Amino acid sequence: MSxxxxxxxxxxxxxxxxxxxxxxxxxxxDPRGPQFAAGVTALVLIAILGLPPVAALVLTxxxxxxxxxxxxxxxxxxxHSWAFKRFIRPRLGAPDELEDPxxxxxxxxxxxxxxxxxxxxxxAGLTVLAQVAIGFALVAATLNAVFRFCLGCEMYLxxxxxxx
Numbered sequence: 001m002s003x004x005x006x007x008x009x010x011x012x013x014x015x016x017x018x019x020x021x022x023x024x025x026x027x028x029x030d031p032r033g034p035q036f037a038a039g040v041t042a043l044v045l046i047a048i049l050g051l052p053p054v055a056a057l058v059l060t061x062x063x064x065x066x067x068x069x070x071x072x073x074x075x076x077x078x079x080h081s082w083a084f085k086r087f088i089r090p091r092l093g094a095p096d097e098l099e100d101p102x103x104x105x106x107x108x109x110x111x112x113x114x115x116x117x118x119x120x121x122x123x124a125g126l127t128v129l130a131q132v133a134i135g136f137a138l139v140a141a142t143l144n145a146v147f148r149f150c151l152g153c154e155m156y157l158x159x160x161x162x163x164x
Contacts, residue, residue: 028098037080070108107152
């Protein structure tokens with residue numbers, strides 16, 4: 001999600017308004033975690049584009065599995081999140097605010113769709129289709145990694161606003 005966008009339909013989760021889980025722990029996530037994951041994902045997607053089709057298919061299946069895990073369980077339960085919490089988060093100050101995990105989870109679903117299209121393309125011998133699908137996912141991951149602008153999160157918020 002973008003930290004520069006001011007017309008958010010929902011307020012950020014701050015210390016004063018932070019919802020809790022059933023255990024009393026904060027329900028939000030550190031927004032820098034998904035940004036880190038997007039950076040790792042962008043590197044993987046770049047690698048996919050540089051590989052021959054069979055190797056690209058294998059790595060695309062791995063990336064699709066990671067997207068599926070993030071979509072099913074939430075981004076806070078992925079290997080990227082574990083690496084962020086273990087190696088990066090301890091070296092940073094506390095975040096100013098926590099983020100609702102639902103939009104990043106939806107964004108993982110969008111990434112999953114693109115990688116599934118890419119897998120279908122590689123399997124069918126339609127390498128260009130596969131590379132275009134990976135390219136779209138790469139653009140989204142790069143926007144999140146570099147600018148903290150999550151396209152999937154924005155889609156989630158637009159859909160939520162349209163259906164509310």
